[in-house]
Amino acid sequence: xxxxxxxxxxxxxxxxxxxxxxxxxxxxKVFGLLxxxxxxxxxxxxxxxxxxGPDEGAVWFDNQKLNSIHIGQIGxxxxxxxxxxxxxxxxxxxxxxxxxxxxxxxxxxxxxxWFAKFEIxxxxxxxxxxxxxxxxxxxxxxxxxxxQPRLLIxxxxxxxxxxxxxxxxxxxxxxxxxxxxxxxxSTHNMNSVEELCDNIAxxxxxxxxxxxxxxxxxxxxxxxxxxxxxxGTLHGLSSTIDELGFKLINSSDLHNRIQFTIGATPGQATTxxxxxxxxxxxxxxxxxxxxxxEEIFIEAVNKSRNP
Amino acid sequence: MSKTxxxxxxxxxxxxxxxxxxxxxxxxxILMAALWIVPFxxxxxxxxxxxxxxxxxxxxxxxxxxxxxxxxxxxxxxxLDSLKKAFIQSGHDALVYIPRTExxxxxxxxxxxxxxxxxxxxxxxRDRMKKRVEGLKLLNKGIDPEILESVKTGxxxxxxxxxxxxxxxxxxxxxxxxxxxxxxxxTYFMLFMFGGQVMRSVIEEKTSRIVEVIVSSVKPVxxxxxxxxxxxxxxxxxxxxxxxxxIGIVGGFQLIYGDKLQQGIPxxxxxxxxxxxxxxxxxxxxxxxxxxxxxxxxxEAIHSIDxxxxxxxxxxxxxxxxxxxxxxxxxxxxxxxxxxxxxxxILPVTLPLIIAFFSAGYILNYPDGxxxxxxxxxxxxxxxxxxxxxxxxxxxxxxxxxxxxLFATVTLTTWLGARIYRTGILMYGKKTTWKELWKxxxxxx
Numbered sequence: 001x002x003x004x005x006x007x008x009x010x011x012x013x014x015x016x017x018x019x020x021x022x023x024x025x026x027x028x029k030v031f032g033l034l035x036x037x038x039x040x041x042x043x044x045x046x047x048x049x050x051x052x053g054p055d056e057g058a059v060w061f062d063n064q065k066l067n068s069i070h071i072g073q074i075g076x077x078x079x080x081x082x083x084x085x086x087x088x089x090x091x092x093x094x095x096x097x098x099x100x101x102x103x104x105x106x107x108x109x110x111x112x113x114w115f116a117k118f119e120i121x122x123x124x125x126x127x128x129x130x131x132x133x134x135x136x137x138x139x140x141x142x143x144x145x146x147x148q149p150r151l152l153i154x155x156x157x158x159x160x161x162x163x164x165x166x167x168x169x170x171x172x173x174x175x176x177x178x179x180x181x182x183x184x185x186s187t188h189n190m191n192s193v194e195e196l197c198d199n200i201a202x203x204x205x206x207x208x209x210x211x212x213x214x215x216x217x218x219x220x221x222x223x224x225x226x227x228x229x230x231x232g233t234l235h236g237l238s239s240t241i242d243e244l245g246f247k248l249i250n251s252s253d254l255h256n257r258i259q260f261t262i263g264a265t266p267g268q269a270t271t272x273x274x275x276x277x278x279x280x281x282x283x284x285x286x287x288x289x290x291x292x293x294e295e296i297f298i299e300a301v302n303k304s305r306n307p
Numbered sequence: 308m309s310k311t312x313x314x315x316x317x318x319x320x321x322x323x324x325x326x327x328x329x330x331x332x333x334x335x336x337i338l339m340a341a342l343w344i345v346p347f348x349x350x351x352x353x354x355x356x357x358x359x360x361x362x363x364x365x366x367x368x369x370x371x372x373x374x375x376x377x378x379x380x381x382x383x384x385x386x387l388d389s390l391k392k393a394f395i396q397s398g399h400d401a402l403v404y405i406p407r408t409e410x411x412x413x414x415x416x417x418x419x420x421x422x423x424x425x426x427x428x429x430x431x432x433r434d435r436m437k438k439r440v441e442g443l444k445l446l447n448k449g450i451d452p453e454i455l456e457s458v459k460t461g462x463x464x465x466x467x468x469x470x471x472x473x474x475x476x477x478x479x480x481x482x483x484x485x486x487x488x489x490x491x492x493x494t495y496f497m498l499f500m501f502g503g504q505v506m507r508s509v510i511e512e513k514t515s516r517i518v519e520v521i522v523s524s525v526k527p528v529x530x531x532x533x534x535x536x537x538x539x540x541x542x543x544x545x546x547x548x549x550x551x552x553x554i555g556i557v558g559g560f561q562l563i564y565g566d567k568l569q570q571g572i573p574x575x576x577x578x579x580x581x582x583x584x585x586x587x588x589x590x591x592x593x594x595x596x597x598x599x600x601x602x603x604x605x606x607e608a609i610h611s612i613d614x615x616x617x618x619x620x621x622x623x624x625x626x627x628x629x630x631x632x633x634x635x636x637x638x639x640x641x642x643x644x645x646x647x648x649x650x651x652x653i654l655p656v657t658l659p660l661i662i663a664f665f666s667a668g669y670i671l672n673y674p675d676g677x678x679x680x681x682x683x684x685x686x687x688x689x690x691x692x693x694x695x696x697x698x699x700x701x702x703x704x705x706x707x708x709x710x711x712x713l714f715a716t717v718t719l720t721t722w723l724g725a726r727i728y729r730t731g732i733l734m735y736g737k738k739t740t741w742k743e744l745w746k747x748x749x750x751x752x
Binding site for chain 1: 515520
């Protein structure tokens with residue numbers, strides 16, 4: 001585990017922002033930190049960044065208690081991203097890189113490489129305020145990763161990004177993951193969670209309500225709904241399914257084939273369902289319809305609200 | 308390079324590279340040097356003489372209009388209309404017409420000129436006529452004008468500063484007062500200017516949201532101190548450049564015009580002496596020469612002031628006062644999201660400074676009065692007030708206590724400021740109240 005937070009509590013006068021939250025972030029994975037606005041995600045991220053400290057509990061970075069040495073090993077792109085408007089782009093990037101502990105010469109070399117990669121070399125001597133929003137986002141991404149951190153923390157990275165930049169960001173994120181970088185992604189964009197995250201933790205009202213691998217959680221929340229494609233006709237299908245002990249949810253006639261969705265009883269193994277079906281119907285294709293992360297998110301949040 | 312040093316370097320460089328900094332740095336010494344040099348230039352300048360034609364129908368002012376340092380008079384006679392025509396041709400500056408009247412003494416004169424005559428022409432003619440008419444009136448009442456002149460008295464008061472060893476130095480209250488005022492005003496404006504810059508910079512980082520990225524790399528207190536030190540160094544740089552450039556300009560000027568300056572003072576005395584030489588009165592002669600004495604004594608007084616002490620004290624009080632106010636300004640800046648909102652916090656913080664500024668009049672009159680001494684001890688007012696007092700001479704123990712108090716307070720306000728700052732910079736949305744600042748101060752990190 002690259003990051004292990006145990007029983008973290010953070011109180012502000014009047015309310016508790018984090019209530020005994022524990023998370024484990026495996027190295028080399030993309031970890032999704034999910035939750036509605038105001039759940040406590042940003043507070044947890046600020047604790048990981050040592051911007052603020054926990055009142056109780058502890059955070060471990062690679063089995064060491066989190067301390068100032070780790071600052072240079074973490075890259076952080078906050079939700080509200082800013083730049084010095086009047087400062088030149090190159091100088092600004094260099095300044096931020098040096099604050100992360102990269103020596104000037106090395107920082108310059110790396111920045112030139114990134115600028116070339118994103119084709120923004122010509123912006124080096126421009127002021128930040130002259131940059132378009134998209135250009136600023138590229139620059140912000142570069143300064144987040146320039147010190148080659150082991151852990152990257154992105155807070156709502158896709159909000160405000162145009163589709164092209166959002167895509168670029170996803171690509172670069174996966175590139176860095178391949179190189180071994182661990183990523184914590186705080187978001188409520190569930191599509192990107194399914195696409196990018198290996199593990200997640202869901203925080204609601206200052207408490208963690210759900211965590212695990214994305215696949216594991218989707219299995220856990222499975223409603224045992226299967227989509228089947230088979231040869232034959234719709235004639236008599238309904239009674240056949242009933243006899244098997246399943247429920248026909250809907251069906252449609254394709255050319256020469258039929259497609260239908262069935263619901264099995266909870267707790268039934270997928271292989272068992274397939275075996276039963278195949279014994280009476282010539283099945284061509286079969287797959288489980290797992291709930292989307294969005295559905296799970298809403299269900300888990302509602303459940304934690306009215307237990 | 309440590310992270311604080313990187314921050315100091317940025318804060319310093321972005322400011323000294325600004326056009327406004329360069330302009331201020333150059334303009335300041337030019338203004339200071341001008342204050343020094345212009346009076347000499349005026350004294351040494353040879354003035355253009357005014358040519359004035361006088362048509363005196365009464366005939367009693369003849370002896371009044373004698374050529375002086377600034378005027379050449381040309382008595383004319385004849386028909387007014389033709390005189391006017393001749394005057395237009397002559398190229399003279401003015402034509403004074405004193406018509407005959409039925410009164411025993413004439414009190415009216417008309418000045419004709421092609422251009423509006425200067426104030427000095429008008430007042431000179433009025434003064435000369437007035438003196439003559441008054442003299443005539445006194446004579447009519449049986450009083451000899453010479454008696455009157457002998458009654459006029461000039462009192463000279465000289466001040467000497469005694470020091471412990473008993474040696475005396477001639478002081479010059481006007482010079483000390485002026486210098487004290489200048490020192491106080493410079494301190495006041497520099498504290499406000501650079502303290503304000505710290506606050507604006509904090510607000511800028513907060514509203515542009517760059518601050519969250521930075522505090523993920525450095526501790527908030529490092530950022531705050533780096534900013535305070537960086538901006539403070541800009542202030543010191545500006546001040547030292549002012550001193551060096553002013554000395555350079557004045558020195559260079561003295562080198563080039565040195566001889567003229569040496570002659571300048573006697574020359575000024577001569578031009579002034581010329582007026583009485585025309586024989587009006589003896590008393591004005593004395594006045595004029597004592598004016599010239601004044602100038603020499605001002606120079607002496609300026610030279611007798613311990614500029615080393617003043618500049619040294621300024622450095623201490625600027626650094627101390629600046630750190631004190633900058634730490635408060637930084638805390639206030641962190642609590643707001645734009646400059647308009649900062650007003651509610653700025654006024655209470657800067658009130659002592661403003662009080663110090665407006666007490667300047669009192670302090671100049673009573674540099675050792677109880678109020679002056681107290682204000683020069685209280686750290687929130689001492690930088691400005693002590694700088695005013697120093698020109699008059701301050702006991703060393705007072706200076707020591709005042710500076711010690713100031714720096715002790717700086718430690719306290721920096722600590723308090725940092726506690727508010729580190730919470731404030733990450734707070735958005737709601738308007739901050741004083742109560743909240745108090746809460747922030749008590750949070751643990």
